[in-house]
Amino acid sequence: MPITAPLWPITGWLLLNDVASAELPFNLAQLTPGVFVHLGQQVSPEAAGHDDIANTGFIVGKTCIAVIDTGGSVDVGRALRAAIRQHSALPICYVINTHVHFDHVLGNAAFADDHVSFVGSATLATEMKRSESFFFQNYGARRVIGPDRLVEKDLTLDLGGRRLSLKAWATAHTDCDLTVVDEKTGTLWAGDLLFRERLPALDGSAKGWLAAIADLESWHVKLTVPGHGTLSRDLPAALAPEQHYLQALVDSIRMDLKKGVSLQSALGEAANTERGTWLLWDEVHPRNVARVYQELEWE
Amino acid sequence: MTESSSVVVASHSAARRVLAALLIVLTANVAAAQDSQPSSSAWQFLKDKYYGDHTMGVVDEQFMSVEAPANTPDAAATPVTLHFANDPTRAIKRVRVFIDNNPSPLAATFEFTAGAVPITAIDMRVRVDRFTSVRAVAETAGGDLEMRSTWVKAAGGCSAPPAATGSGALGEIRFRPSMDAKSLQVSIRHPNSSGFQIDPRTNAPIPAHYISSLTLQAGGKPVLSADLGISISENPTLRIATDRALPTPVMIDAVDSETHAHYSATMADNRVAAAQ
Numbered sequence: 001m002p003i004t005a006p007l008w009p010i011t012g013w014l015l016l017n018d019v020a021s022a023e024l025p026f027n028l029a030q031l032t033p034g035v036f037v038h039l040g041q042q043v044s045p046e047a048a049g050h051d052d053i054a055n056t057g058f059i060v061g062k063t064c065i066a067v068i069d070t071g072g073s074v075d076v077g078r079a080l081r082a083a084i085r086q087h088s089a090l091p092i093c094y095v096i097n098t099h100v101h102f103d104h105v106l107g108n109a110a111f112a113d114d115h116v117s118f119v120g121s122a123t124l125a126t127e128m129k130r131s132e133s134f135f136f137q138n139y140g141a142r143r144v145i146g147p148d149r150l151v152e153k154d155l156t157l158d159l160g161g162r163r164l165s166l167k168a169w170a171t172a173h174t175d176c177d178l179t180v181v182d183e184k185t186g187t188l189w190a191g192d193l194l195f196r197e198r199l200p201a202l203d204g205s206a207k208g209w210l211a212a213i214a215d216l217e218s219w220h221v222k223l224t225v226p227g228h229g230t231l232s233r234d235l236p237a238a239l240a241p242e243q244h245y246l247q248a249l250v251d252s253i254r255m256d257l258k259k260g261v262s263l264q265s266a267l268g269e270a271a272n273t274e275r276g277t278w279l280l281w282d283e284v285h286p287r288n289v290a291r292v293y294q295e296l297e298w299e
Numbered sequence: 300m301t302e303s304s305s306v307v308v309a310s311h312s313a314a315r316r317v318l319a320a321l322l323i324v325l326t327a328n329v330a331a332a333q334d335s336q337p338s339s340s341a342w343q344f345l346k347d348k349y350y351g352d353h354t355m356g357v358v359d360e361q362f363m364s365v366e367a368p369a370n371t372p373d374a375a376a377t378p379v380t381l382h383f384a385n386d387p388t389r390a391i392k393r394v395r396v397f398i399d400n401n402p403s404p405l406a407a408t409f410e411f412t413a414g415a416v417p418i419t420a421i422d423m424r425v426r427v428d429r430f431t432s433v434r435a436v437a438e439t440a441g442g443d444l445e446m447r448s449t450w451v452k453a454a455g456g457c458s459a460p461p462a463a464t465g466s467g468a469l470g471e472i473r474f475r476p477s478m479d480a481k482s483l484q485v486s487i488r489h490p491n492s493s494g495f496q497i498d499p500r501t502n503a504p505i506p507a508h509y510i511s512s513l514t515l516q517a518g519g520k521p522v523l524s525a526d527l528g529i530s531i532s533e534n535p536t537l538r539i540a541t542d543r544a545l546p547t548p549v550m551i552d553a554v555d556s557e558t559h560a561h562y563s564a565t566m567a568d569n570r571v572a573a574a575q
Binding site: 262 | 372376380424481486488534538
């Protein structure tokens with residue numbers, strides 16, 4: 001299936017494969033009972049529709065709803081909230097952010113009046129503050145809401161007969177990554193620890209990210225929702241392309257540093273053989289090279 | 300109605316495209332001239348300040364070149380590479396690097412030691428605040444001036460918050476010789492705060508705090524010294540390429556702008572990388 005195809009065949013495929021499911025507006029699919037996902041668009045943050053590039057969604061328990069990521073603008077957040085309300089009148093208790101990037105957090109403002117608890121990694125609060133003026137200037141944000149409930153390592157949230165298990169990670173994609181597992185259905189929300197189809201964007205540590213991938217490979221989950229890209233029922237297979245790319249980047253730049261190749265030259269050459277079918281290579285790869293170079297020169 | 304108005308819009312935009320194309324053709328010569336000799340009021344001011352009415356050559360690319368990515372992947376750490384010819388009759392004495400539109404445009408002044416191992420390239424990483432020319436002006440021992448420049452599209456590099464993943468001991472120095480020992484990268488752990496950054500924890504400005512100068516010795520003789528400004532990126536890093544293996548021991552001494560502390564390190568052997 002071409003990865004640039006409209007999203008409905010993908011969700012349609014999931015619908016066919018799931019016992020109970022229903023398709024709702026706002027490109028929303030119920031993957032498995034009580035688990036809803038909205039797939040973001042695979043476009044550059046600079047392109048039209050840039051506020052809707054991340055996967056978002058929600059999980060419904062017996063007494064509570066938890067939202068996981070809210071999109072890149074208050075408009076996307078509102079659309080998500082409206083979609084929730086079409087399905088359930090239960091209170092929204094938690095808005096969980098998987099990390100600081102704008103496309104996952106700027107919809108938080110749409111939930112400001114819901115008396116929710118905003119949940120994130122212990123480092124997310126500072127990261128949100130750091131990014132505030134950047135969000136105001138570059139993404140038209142008018143209100144940035146950070147977490148009020150922080151996850152140091154692990155946290156379990158109870159939605160009423162349904163437990164979500166949250167884990168905060170050491171620096172990987174960013175320095176505030178958080179994953180969520182719906183224990184009832186074995187659904188993993190990987191946040192941006194997993195990119196599919198779209199080239200992974202590094203904002204933390206390549207070595208840390210590879211370590212996180214090695215950890216995740218052994219997780220037994222039934223369904224994985226990546227931060228970007230299509231869903232997967234095979235987590236190790238879904239992680240493989242991203243792992244391959246990051247490892248190639250690290251190997252190539254390590255060699256560059258050994259040979260005395262400058263960052264300038266590395267920008268145009270490092271790991272270019274990995275281009276493959278990744279989306280947004282030209283937009284994302286040079287920055288990854290610069291990041292990894294600066295990380296590895298201190299090895 | 301909708302259809303006819305959309306036709307009008309289409310032909311109107313077509314006309315605009317033709318007009319735009321004409322304008323591009325008409326201004327092409329002017330643009331080309333500007334590309335080869337970028338100029339700005341900022342540069343005019345800097346040129347007068349540092350060089351007065353001294354004549355400045357701009358065409359000799361063999362003598363010196365300046366390279367930077369037109370679209371930088373990271374405004375706070377944009378690589379700039381200077382390449383130098385090894386012309387003993389026109390030995391370079393000093394090179395200044397300017398970033399026209401930065402709050403403090405003079406990024407670095409390099410003094411080359413006469414008779415030392417000839418330097419063929421210097422790599423550095425700089426903060427770029429907004430679209431700007433990045434230029435290098437070389438002064439020869441004979442007093443000639445040569446200028447080369449390039450254009451960089453970037454924004455916000457001076458006020459970008461410190462890297463979230465920054466760590467290590469202040470002043471820690473890392474030598475990274477290449478396998479052929481003709482290139483040496485020196486990195487210094489230092490926030491190199493520009494004075495234009497905000498501390499996300501307190502919302503207060505972070506005072507300027509940077510490496511203000513450094514000297515490099517090889518085989519017991521000075522090779523290069525540099526005065527550095529706030530445009531140099533966090534964890535200041537210089538890569539120096541020479542036309543032959545740099546004699547050892549290599550010694551670096553860097554000075555802190557605020558504490559005046561000296562951060563020094565010595566590399567006894569630059570065949571380390573080759574032995575690995």
